[in-house]
Amino acid sequence: xxxxxxxxxxxxxxxxxxxxxxxxxxxxxxxxxxxxxxxxxxxxxxxxxxxxxxxxxxxxxxxxxxxxxxxxxxxxxxxxxxxxxxxxxxxx
Amino acid sequence: xxxxxxxxxxxxxxxxxxxxxxxxxxxxxxxxxxxxxxxxxxxxxxxxxxxxxxxxxxxxxxxxxxxxxxxxxxxxxxxxxxxxxxxxxxxxxxxxxxxxxxxxxxxxxxxxxxxxxxxxxxxxxxxxxxxxxxxxxxxxxxxxxxxxxxxxxxxxxxxxxxxxxxxxxxxxxxxxxxxxxxxxxxxxxxxxxxxxxxxxxxxxxxxxxxxxxxxxxxxxxxxxxxxxxxxxxxxxxxxxxxxxxxxxxxxxxxxxxxxxxxxxxxxxxxxxxxxxxxxxxxxxxxxxxxxxxxxxx
Amino acid sequence: xxxxxxxxxxxxxxxxxxxxxxxxxxxxxxxxxxxxxxxxxxxxxxxxxxxxxxxxxxxxxxxxxxxxxxxxxxxxxxxxxxxxxxxxxxxxxxxxxxxxxxxxxxxxxxxxxxxxxxxxxxxxxxxxxxxxxxxxxxxxxxxxxxxxxxxxxxxxxxxxxxxxxxxxxxxxxxxxxxxxxxxxxxxxxxxxxxxxxxxxxxxxxxxxxxxxxxxx
Numbered sequence: 001x002x003x004x005x006x007x008x009x010x011x012x013x014x015x016x017x018x019x020x021x022x023x024x025x026x027x028x029x030x031x032x033x034x035x036x037x038x039x040x041x042x043x044x045x046x047x048x049x050x051x052x053x054x055x056x057x058x059x060x061x062x063x064x065x066x067x068x069x070x071x072x073x074x075x076x077x078x079x080x081x082x083x084x085x086x087x088x089x090x091x092x
Numbered sequence: 093x094x095x096x097x098x099x100x101x102x103x104x105x106x107x108x109x110x111x112x113x114x115x116x117x118x119x120x121x122x123x124x125x126x127x128x129x130x131x132x133x134x135x136x137x138x139x140x141x142x143x144x145x146x147x148x149x150x151x152x153x154x155x156x157x158x159x160x161x162x163x164x165x166x167x168x169x170x171x172x173x174x175x176x177x178x179x180x181x182x183x184x185x186x187x188x189x190x191x192x193x194x195x196x197x198x199x200x201x202x203x204x205x206x207x208x209x210x211x212x213x214x215x216x217x218x219x220x221x222x223x224x225x226x227x228x229x230x231x232x233x234x235x236x237x238x239x240x241x242x243x244x245x246x247x248x249x250x251x252x253x254x255x256x257x258x259x260x261x262x263x264x265x266x267x268x269x270x271x272x273x274x275x276x277x278x279x280x281x282x283x284x285x286x287x288x289x290x291x292x293x294x295x296x297x298x299x300x301x302x303x304x305x306x307x308x309x310x311x312x313x314x315x316x317x318x319x320x321x322x323x324x325x326x327x328x329x330x331x332x333x334x335x336x337x338x339x340x341x342x343x344x345x346x347x348x349x350x351x352x353x354x355x356x357x358x359x360x361x362x363x364x365x366x367x368x369x370x371x372x373x374x375x376x377x378x379x380x381x382x383x384x385x386x387x388x389x
Numbered sequence: 390x391x392x393x394x395x396x397x398x399x400x401x402x403x404x405x406x407x408x409x410x411x412x413x414x415x416x417x418x419x420x421x422x423x424x425x426x427x428x429x430x431x432x433x434x435x436x437x438x439x440x441x442x443x444x445x446x447x448x449x450x451x452x453x454x455x456x457x458x459x460x461x462x463x464x465x466x467x468x469x470x471x472x473x474x475x476x477x478x479x480x481x482x483x484x485x486x487x488x489x490x491x492x493x494x495x496x497x498x499x500x501x502x503x504x505x506x507x508x509x510x511x512x513x514x515x516x517x518x519x520x521x522x523x524x525x526x527x528x529x530x531x532x533x534x535x536x537x538x539x540x541x542x543x544x545x546x547x548x549x550x551x552x553x554x555x556x557x558x559x560x561x562x563x564x565x566x567x568x569x570x571x572x573x574x575x576x577x578x579x580x581x582x583x584x585x586x587x588x589x590x591x592x593x594x595x596x597x598x599x600x601x602x603x604x605x
Binding site for chain 2: 415420424428432457535596603604
Binding site: 021023027028031032034035036039 | 422423425426429520523524527
């Protein structure tokens with residue numbers, strides 16, 4: 001079985017994918033992951049997840065240009081400039 | 093070349109990353125497997141010359157440090173073979189090809205270690221040469237490999253410190269201890285100069301073309317010389333190459349390495365190649381029952 | 390030599406030599422993952438040895454490395470169990486398992502010592518030993534029905550008894566309840582070394598002896 005290893009470096013941080021371990025079961029996976037990802041005390045915590053339990057999502061549709069949902073969909077600069085000019089508050 | 097492969101190559105040349113389930117041309121997959129597998133083999137075979145010195149370490153501190161260093165290398169082999177397995181070649185097949193002599197490992201691990209001086213020179217200079225290549229591999233287009241290189245490079249930084257410490261203790265010790273370092277350096281210089289491979293231009297190197305390597309061989313070798321020859325000289329040690337010098341334009345000149353020796357060694361004819369592969373094979377076979385009975389998932 | 394120094398040297402020599410034997414698996418364990426795990430166990434043991442040597446060294450007016458490497462083989466106080474070269478997996482695991490059990494009994498006794506330094510050292514060792522025991526149990530469960538493993542346990546049982554002084558031996562039997570038939574077999578006592586120690590010592594001290602008194 002392949003176990004994916006997610007590792008938290010310090011308390012408060014997100015768990016990040018750190019690699020994988022091939023092991024016959026969760027007990028061996030734990031024993032070996034402790035060594036591979038913790039022998040220098042470099043990990044606060046590990047999550048071991050059987051690869052089969054991971055449901056990957058990799059395809060997306062954005063056919064109708066829904067830019068308003070993203071930061072780059074707004075052109076604030078030009079309108080702000082015009083508003084300041086109208087109010088006479090353009091910075092020097 | 094078909095259109096899809098051309099597109100893929102263009103994507104690589106723009107700096108694109110490849111993940112395990114992405115479509116990739118057979119050529120790319122084959123080359124990635126071969127390159128990464130050789131790295132795994134090298135980490136594993138590199139353990140054997142150093143193992144003897146764990147057993148002979150002259151202080152408790154050195155014993156612990158050397159054990160930890162070698163342990164890291166086995167750990168690297170595990171990470172690397174896992175990547176190769178996900179690309180399509182199971183670890184059992186890699187090990188079978190290694191011990192049968194079909195697959196290669198780096199030249200330096202085919203040579204004997206004779207004294208504690210070798211322990212220092214290997215950890216200081218051989219590891220340094222390897223780290224230069226490994227840092228360049230952080231930019232490998234095959235992302236799972238690039239990611240494990242981060243952990244590998246982090247751990248290698250401890251090895252260089254350890255090597256430097258061992259060397260400094262010897263060069264500040266007795267005359268005999270100093271002699272151990274110089275003698276080891278004299279023996280290891282040739283293989284070190286061959287380590288990064290022939291002077292094939294980067295734009296003619298297929299591994300660079302497929303963005304598996306991001307650095308040409310000569311660039312790596314020059315980096316090594318620039319970083320480490322001054323360190324060697326400042327300790328009052330000599331390099332056994334009368335032609336070695338740094339030009340005004342910063343390029344290091346040196347005696348042409350023995351490329352025949354390199355070829356012969358990596359095809360399994362090095363002084364310790366057969367013996368080490370036999371040793372590895374003996375234990376693989378002896379403990380096959382453990383893998384079959386206990387560790388089969 | 391004080392009782393305390395004697396006890397500390399027994400512990401230290403056992404841990405040093407068993408750590409040395411376990412280092413022989415470097416690069417050749419059945420899997421890479423096990424290679425890494427075994428190596429951590431060996432490092433922990435050498436670390437325990439160092440801590441025990443350091444305590445003893447103060448009593449004896451020397452230093453830890455001198456105690457570890459500069460005594461002749463006959464002065465080591467290790468038990469025969471740790472001296473055996475066991476380069477097959479079943480016996481190697483059998484020794485792991487039995488040594489951990491015996492060590493657990495010993496450490497438990499040392500933790501109850503009136504001497505705070507000895508008790509403190511034992512408590513520190515105990516915290517690392519939890520992981521060693523986890524590993525040994527894991528393998529013991531997987532191999533318990535393997536004939537070569539059962540044979541190895543039987544063969545090594547008298548050696549395991551010899552790790553402990555006689556009053557503590559019943560506690561060892563309690564920890565290994567089901568697998569070993571002849572619980573009261575003749576212990577192979579600490580005090581006389583196997584023929585294997587001399588060869589081990591030769592190799593272990595070869596570099597150090599090449600420049601006596603030098604710094605490394």
